Amino acid sequence: MRADTNTNKGFFVKYRYWIIIGGILLLMPPLSLLFQFSQDSNFCGTWCPRMFFSWRKGMTGGEFIIGFARSYLGVALVFGVLISTFFLGRYWCSHMCPIGGSMEVGSKIVPDFLKINFSGVPSSPVRYGYLSVYLIAPAIGIGSLCCNYCNFATVPRIFGAAFSPADLSYFFRTAGLINLGLVVVLGFLAKGGRAYCNFLCPIGALDAVSNRLGLRFGKRVTVNDAKCNACGVCAKACPTWAIEIREKARIDQLSCMPCRECEKVCTKEAIRYGRFKK
Numbered sequence: 001m002r003a004d005t006n007t008n009k010g011f012f013v014k015y016r017y018w019i020i021i022g023g024i025l026l027l028m029p030p031l032s033l034l035f036q037f038s039q040d041s042n043f044c045g046t047w048c049p050r051m052f053f054s055w056r057k058g059m060t061g062g063e064f065i066i067g068f069a070r071s072y073l074g075v076a077l078v079f080g081v082l083i084s085t086f087f088l089g090r091y092w093c094s095h096m097c098p099i100g101g102s103m104e105v106g107s108k109i110v111p112d113f114l115k116i117n118f119s120g121v122p123s124s125p126v127r128y129g130y131l132s133v134y135l136i137a138p139a140i141g142i143g144s145l146c147c148n149y150c151n152f153a154t155v156p157r158i159f160g161a162a163f164s165p166a167d168l169s170y171f172f173r174t175a176g177l178i179n180l181g182l183v184v185v186l187g188f189l190a191k192g193g194r195a196y197c198n199f200l201c202p203i204g205a206l207d208a209v210s211n212r213l214g215l216r217f218g219k220r221v222t223v224n225d226a227k228c229n230a231c232g233v234c235a236k237a238c239p240t241w242a243i244e245i246r247e248k249a250r251i252d253q254l255s256c257m258p259c260r261e262c263e264k265v266c267t268k269e270a271i272r273y274g275r276f277k278k
Contacts, residue, residue: 012095013260020101027098029160029167038073042160043152049074049203050146054134057141078203085207086214089221089273093197093204094257099155100197100204103187104239110188118186118195119241124254127198131205151201154179192239198255208254219275221258223249227270234262234271 012019026034032041040047048071055064068075081092093100107115138144147153158180160167170176186196197204211220228248235243242255243262249270251262263271 012091012258013264016095016259017105019095020098020105023096023098023101024105024159028102028156030163032156040073042156043074046071046073047077049078049152050150053078054138054144054146056138056144078206081203081207082210085210087218088258089219090207090211090257093207094259097197099151100194100201102155102159103183103190103196104193106188107190107193114189115191116185116189116195117191118198119191121199123198123241124252127200127205127208127254130200131202134202148175149179149182149200151179151183151196152203154183158183192241194239198240211256212253215253219258219273220253221251221256221260221263221271221273223251224270224272227268229268229270231268233265233267237261237265 025031027043029042035041035047038046043049052067052071052075084091095101134145138146154176157167157170157176161171162168171180182200183196186199187193190196225248230245230248232245232249234249235241235245238256238261239259240255240257242252242257244250244252249262258273260271260273263273
């Protein structure tokens, strides 16, 4: 597929990290500016984006619907993300999500020799295997991964630990220590900073499906085969290891988010973001 537009390296490419930092200031402690309008302080409660679509054993249909009402802002956030992704690509994940963005920005200050390269791990099987467990386990009564192992709760608590004794005490519990270890290893210490997003984020997994389903209807990052020389520079720059180098570079739309880091480094201008046709 090729792009039918010559979209240049505009605002969302040049200022991606500033946009991520803006999202962190907007949604992370100690400011949490957006949450204050609903009298919340984090992604829990009315902003929870993870629990409402999880069916627990013994739950009635009415209780399931009440879960949607209880987390109505989280519902609006998730459906807004999925709809925008269908037409524009995963801009929430690449530019606006303060959770994945925090881990990616944090990884920038870690020396390269300490970073772990997870690109050899097939992300899609791990991602959708985890999503299956996430959905099936509570439905059959094994237990829930919604709250105990939640990236949307853990990362804000890292920011809030210096200001809130409750956030600090969270990391002295077993679940808190496990979550902290996952964020550190799969986030801050991961090459690209996005291994947690690629493996263990259920919102990211659903968002990737929306991205793939909307491929023919919206804008995506793709490769112009006529210009690509398979040099591999783009694959090295990709934080989600979504690019495979064969005779030409190939982009996996189940892992790609339009961070467009690949576009920045491509000296042949073979990578573009835009509407596509065969």
